[in-house]
Amino acid sequence: RKEVEQDPGPFNVPEGATVAFNCTYSNSASQSFFWYRQDCRKEPKLLMSVYSSGNEDGRFTAQLNRASQYISLLIRDSKLSDSATYLCVVTGGGFKTIFGAGTRLFVKA
């Protein structure tokens, strides 16, 4: 089993749609959780951290379920500019930062 697994995608959605990405992790000792965004041929950039209580940043909502070892990202009112790859990131044992393979999102007009 991979340490961090994500929905394979790609997700093709119209503008204005709500889309949700899921991610599971295998190491129950994982401590920190993040969503990064990577545009084509660019470097990954932090989108948001994920907290047990859940957190929201504008149209983006992240949730963490430690019992199920599950992380989610919800994007409301999708924009064309949201088209990118979304990477689920977890700190594993030994303080390593582990990236999921990413979920590709295409938002179309």
Place this chain on the structure above:
Amino acid sequence: DTAVSQTPKYLVTQMGNDKSIKCEQNLGHDTMYWYKQDSKKFLKIMFSYNNKELIINETVPNRFSPKSPDKAHLNLHINSLELGDSAVYFCASSQNKEGNEKLFFGSGTQLSVL
């Protein structure tokens, strides 16, 4: 000012050559990393240095040798390049080594081995 800068952006070379990629961060961070992103877009850690000391060394061929002359610089030297080394290499930095803070990435070096 660019926070994490790496050079070159593109590197095209022949099999068997030796090449280096340089990375510098001006964020005052203690920890720097090298990541490899292959054609399947999977981003995998290679090395991590904290204050010039190696703290993570994943299963990477010993043809890859990182060097950190000071905590603001982490260079990657690759000997005897192989076709399978073709990938995008990202340098990154973070404030601490615990991995619970966000990573700042350089813009990547696309290495093509012919």
